[in-house]
Amino acid sequence: xxxxxxxxxxxxxxxxxxxxxxxxxxxxxxxxxxxxxxxxxxxxxxxxxxxxxxxxxxxxxxxxxxxxxxxxxxxxxxxxxxxxxxxxxxxxxxxxxxxxxxxxxxxxxxxxxxxxxxxxxxxxxxxxxxxxxxxxxxxxxxxxxxxxxxxxxxxxxxxxxxxxxxxxxxxxxxxxxxxxxxxxxxxxxxxxxxxxxxxxxxxxxxxxxxxxxxxxxxxxxxxxxxxxxxxxxxxxxxxxxxx
Amino acid sequence: xxxxxxxxxxxxxxxxxxxxxxxxxxxxxxxxxxxxxxxxxxxxxxxxxxxxxxxxxxxxxxxxxxxxxxxxxxxxxxxxxxxxxxxxxxxxxxxxxxxxxxxxxxxxxxxxxxxxxxxxxxxxxxxxxxxxxxxxxxxxxxxxxxxxxxxxxxxxxxxxxxxxxxxxxxxxxxxxxxxxxxxxxxxxxxxxxxxxxxxxxxxxxxxxxxxxxxxxxxxxxxxxxxxxxxxxxxxxxxxxxxxxxxxxxxxxxxxxxxxxxxxxxxxxxxxxxxxxxxxxxxxxxxxxxxxxxxxxxxxxxxxxxxxxxxxxxxxxxxxxxxxxxxxxxxxxxxxxxxxxxxxxxxxxxxxxxxxxxx
Ligand SMILES: Cc1ncc(C[n+]2csc(CCOP(=O)(O)OP(=O)(O)O)c2C)c(N)n1
Ligand code: SF4
Numbered sequence: 238x239x240x241x242x243x244x245x246x247x248x249x250x251x252x253x254x255x256x257x258x259x260x261x262x263x264x265x266x267x268x269x270x271x272x273x274x275x276x277x278x279x280x281x282x283x284x285x286x287x288x289x290x291x292x293x294x295x296x297x298x299x300x301x302x303x304x305x306x307x308x309x310x311x312x313x314x315x316x317x318x319x320x321x322x323x324x325x326x327x328x329x330x331x332x333x334x335x336x337x338x339x340x341x342x343x344x345x346x347x348x349x350x351x352x353x354x355x356x357x358x359x360x361x362x363x364x365x366x367x368x369x370x371x372x373x374x375x376x377x378x379x380x381x382x383x384x385x386x387x388x389x390x391x392x393x394x395x396x397x398x399x400x401x402x403x404x405x406x407x408x409x410x411x412x413x414x415x416x417x418x419x420x421x422x423x424x425x426x427x428x429x430x431x432x433x434x435x436x437x438x439x440x441x442x443x444x445x446x447x448x449x450x451x452x453x454x455x456x457x458x459x460x461x462x463x464x465x466x467x468x469x470x471x472x473x474x475x476x477x478x479x480x
Numbered sequence: 481x482x483x484x485x486x487x488x489x490x491x492x493x494x495x496x497x498x499x500x501x502x503x504x505x506x507x508x509x510x511x512x513x514x515x516x517x518x519x520x521x522x523x524x525x526x527x528x529x530x531x532x533x534x535x536x537x538x539x540x541x542x543x544x545x546x547x548x549x550x551x552x553x554x555x556x557x558x559x560x561x562x563x564x565x566x567x568x569x570x571x572x573x574x575x576x577x578x579x580x581x582x583x584x585x586x587x588x589x590x591x592x593x594x595x596x597x598x599x600x601x602x603x604x605x606x607x608x609x610x611x612x613x614x615x616x617x618x619x620x621x622x623x624x625x626x627x628x629x630x631x632x633x634x635x636x637x638x639x640x641x642x643x644x645x646x647x648x649x650x651x652x653x654x655x656x657x658x659x660x661x662x663x664x665x666x667x668x669x670x671x672x673x674x675x676x677x678x679x680x681x682x683x684x685x686x687x688x689x690x691x692x693x694x695x696x697x698x699x700x701x702x703x704x705x706x707x708x709x710x711x712x713x714x715x716x717x718x719x720x721x722x723x724x725x726x727x728x729x730x731x732x733x734x735x736x737x738x739x740x741x742x743x744x745x746x747x748x749x750x751x752x753x754x755x756x757x758x759x760x761x762x763x764x765x766x767x768x769x770x771x772x773x774x775x776x777x778x779x780x781x782x783x784x785x786x787x788x789x790x791x792x793x794x795x796x797x798x799x800x801x802x803x804x805x806x807x808x809x810x811x812x813x814x815x816x817x818x819x820x821x822x823x824x825x826x827x828x829x830x831x832x833x834x835x836x837x838x
Contacts, residue, residue, distance in 0.1 A: 277685035282549075283693075292691040298681040300552050301693035303575050306545035309537070313549025313557070314681070316533045317507055321683050339545070342538035 243267035245276045247296050256456025258357060258446025259288050261413040262422070266326070266353055267295065269427035273434065279322045280314050282307040286328035287361040305336020308343035311350045322433060324351040330360045333369040333393050340399075347404030347438040351429045354395060354441055357448040358467060365451030369393045372470050377451075396443050396476035406438035408476040412445040414463035418473075437479060445471055488665050493518035493560075493657040495627045496586060496650065497526065499634035500558050502668045505584070506532035507550040507557035509543040511565060514598045515654035516588040519560040540565035544572030544585070551581040552692050554680035556638050560586035562654070563604050564595060566612075573647055574613030578694030580710075582641035584634070585619075586650040588657035591818030599818030600654035602740060605795035608651050609769040616707055618714050620648040620721065621769040623739040627661045633766070639671045644717055645679075651768060653791065655741045655820065717770055724772035725764040728754055732761030733837040734830060735779045737800050738789040739765045741820070746789045748823035753830050760830055768796065776803035783808060784837040789826055790814040 242248055245267035253260045270276050279297040283289055285304035292299035302310045307325035315323040332340050332354050343350065359377055360366040366379040370392045374383035384392075396408045407429055411422035422444055429440035445467045449459035488495065497519050500508070508527055510520040520536060527534035533550075537543035543559045550557040561569065566587045576583060589604045591597040608621045620640050624630040630652065637648040681690055696703035725743075727750060729735055734753075738746040743764040753760035761783075763775050776786070785808055788797040793816045801810050813821065813829045 278683040280552075280681045280683060289695060290697075292693065295689075296684075297689050298684050299689070299691050299693075300549065300579075300681055301691070301695055302548065303545065303571055306541070306548070306572070309542040309545035310549035310552075312535065312542075313507065313509070313546035313551070314553055315549075316535065316546075317550050317553040317555045318682055338538050339542050342542065346535075 243271040245270040245296050246294055249294065251294055252290060253287065254450040256447055256449040256459050258413045258444065258448070259355060261419060262353065262355060262444050262446060263291065263294055265419070265423045265426050266324070268423060269430050270297070272427060273430055275322045275430070275434070278320070279324070280318070282311050282325045284325070284327040284331040286331050288326055288328065288355070289362070291326060305331050305334070306339055307331070308336065308339040308348070308350070308352065312343055312346070312348050315348060315350050319349070322430065324353060324430070326353045327355065328361065329356050329358065329368040329370040333395050341402070344399050344439045344441070345402045345404045347406070349433055349436055349438055351433045352441040353426065354443045355446045356395070356443050356471065357446045358392070359448050359451045361448050361451055372466060392470060394471060396441070399441065400476045404439055405441070405477050406479040407432045407440035410443040410445065410471060410473050410476065412463055412468065412473060414445065414447060414460040486664060488663045489660060490663070491518050491658055491660045492627050492630055492652065493588065494522045495663050496560070496630050496634045497522040498665070499631045500584065500638070501526055501530045501532070502665070503556065503635040503638045504668070505556045505558045505638060506530070507547070507555045508532070508559065509535040509537045509546040510559050510561065511537050511540050511543055513562045513565045515590060515600070515657050516560050516562045516586070518657070519586065540568035541571065544569040544576070547583045548572055548576055548581065551576070551583045552681045554677045554682070558584040558586070560588065562588045562590045563592050563601070566604060566607070570613035573619065574615050574617060575694050576647050577613070577617035577619070578615060579692050580645040581692070582645050582647070584637045584641055584648050584650065586652060589651070589653040591816070597818040598654065600741065600791060600820055601816065601818050602653060602742060602791040602795070603816050604651070605768065605790070605792065608649050609771070609799070617710060618769055620644065620646055620717060621651050621767065622648065623651045623766060623768045624656065625740050625744045625764065627656070627659070627663045630656060631663050631665065635668050636671050639674060640721065642674050643672045644713060646713070646717070651740065653741050721767050722770045722772035722774070723766040724775050725766060726775050727762040727764070729761035729763060729775065729779050731759050731782065732779065733759045733782070733784050734787060734834050735761045735763055735783040736787045736789065736826070736830065737763045737765070737796070739768055739796060742789050742791055745821050745823055746826050749826035749830055752823065752827050753834070758830070758834050760834065765796070771799045771803060773803035776800060777805065780804040780807040785833055786810040787829060787833055788812050789821060791820055792816045
């Protein structure tokens with residue numbers, strides 16, 4: 238991994254909290270786009286969530302979509318311009334709660350797009366409410382006594398859920414909580430874009446990501462939370478690879 | 481599709497679909513709902529033939545958001561539905577209006593509220609003309625009353641959308657969508673100048689990256705500024721587009737007003753009244769947003785009364801009252817829930833009111 242700023246990112250400070258996984262993941266996505274030399278062909282969709290302002294950071298065309306609807310918008314973009322590179326960047330509320338239908342159906346149609354999915358087990362932007370990926374016993378502002386499977390159901394595992402769909406080409410779950418994880422996350426994201434370039438169909442990389450602010454943990458403890466808690470519930474690895 | 485030498489004979493839904501394709505529509509996304517199923521069905525085979533894209537979406541919500549993406553690439557694009565599905569599209573319509581993306585949305589209205597029924601209705605007039613989704617925006621809304629007019633207005637809809645970078649709604653109803661009548665397939669000619677689409681997203685090769693968005697967080701004034709910009713545009717539309725057909729209005733003592741299918745039925749009643757020597761006219765709004773106010777104000781000079789007919793409990797009547805500035809009484813004849821009037825019944829109402837106008 239190179240240390241200079243990728244061309245696909247503007248040289249501006251971001252609004253992300255210190256220790257947040259969004260900044261690291263932005264950097265990995267931008268690096269993958271640089272490495273593949275496709276920046277001028279990229280159209281990105283911004284989610285509703287903490288990354289809504291990603292159009293201020295990414296040096297490429299960006300469309301800001303309604304909450305959860307990015308995969309549908311990306312379908313329209315990619316079908317109209319099949320030789321452009323279209324990726325969505327979505328949080329867990331965006332992708333796995335309000336946008337579940339759009340996610341599953343874009344995946345099932347095998348839309349030739351790439352999805353970067355930030356799983357931080359919480360709603361960051363709105364101040365720390367329960368996400369579909371919030372873990373059992375995890376305290377959030379809407380699960381003050383911890384998530385209770387009997388009341389809120391267990392967390393949704395997106396890679397496992399999507400792995401049964403034939404339209405999906407590539408699914409991998411990675412993390413950005415250790416240097417080694419970051420390197421693997423970069424590889425996975427680049428591979429997902431490569432699959433799109435090769436016309437293989439729907440690719441998604443789920444990134445276990447820190448939200449120190451809403452987890453109410455200092456950055457170092459937040460990384461430990463990913464390593465010790467999240468990786469148990471959301472095992473890392475490749476869930477589908479059509480090759 | 482039966483084609484003669486220069487006539488098409490198809491259902492309204494198919495007429496609209498073919499007109500869209502001839503106007504250059506190359507992306508259609510939709511979801512089945514009666515009474516507009518012929519639209520996605522027709523598009524599913526004609527779009528690929530025309531080199532365009534058809535997607536059967538997982539919901540109306542997804543369909544309108546597919547348009548959000550398709551329109552951003554500069555493609556002429558369309559979705560269609562009927563009332564319950566149009567409700568589901570409102571979120572996307574608001575975003576499309578906010579991001580100023582051109583597209584065409586057809587509503588072949590059916591009875592409501594809720595699941596209602598599958599018979600024709602005009603119960604969505606408020607939703608179409610007053611907002612529907614959140615925020616302070618307007619759609620351009622066209623109300624065809626024959627299959628021939630549906631052909632022309634569908635083509636116009638794409639031009640207006642591109643000219644003003646604004647979503648356009650074709651406000652039809654279940655009867656118009658389902659009935660077949662001969663249509664002369666006039667060739668597509670742009671009705672206005674079409675500006676270059678210098679805002680589209682197609683990758684930033686050779687230019688600065690572009691952003692399409694409806695979010696205006698900073699500076700604090702940005703969203704107010706954006707709203708002012710939108711409303712300046714709506715004022716230009718109010719100036720440029722209002723259209724109405726006027727029949728025998730000049731000397732009328734009673735002026736009937738109706739749009740779409742109801743206007744066609746009311747036209748028969750007005751004709752009958754004239755045949756009997758009664759001075760009755762008809763104003764038929766063709767654009768219902770912007771509402772054609774001027775003919776009403778003019779008619780209020782000599783007409784003693786207005787009669788509005790709608791397939792609803794009375795929605796457009798509010799615009800008629802405003803347009804004639806409450807100078808004359810405005811009576812109503814109509815019913816909601818999937819009902820339609822007959823010329824005879826409208827004539828009966830005309831006859832009673834006309835007595836009062838003498
Ligand atoms: C239709 C709609 N409902 C709710 C919201 C409020 N909202 C904004 S962001 C968000 C959740 C964001 O959480 P997530 O997708 O996990 O992203 P994160 O902020 O954690 O990155 C919600 C509920 C909205 N903007 N639109
Ligand atoms: S609230 Fe959480 S997800 Fe949002 S920027 Fe801060 S740390 Fe990141």
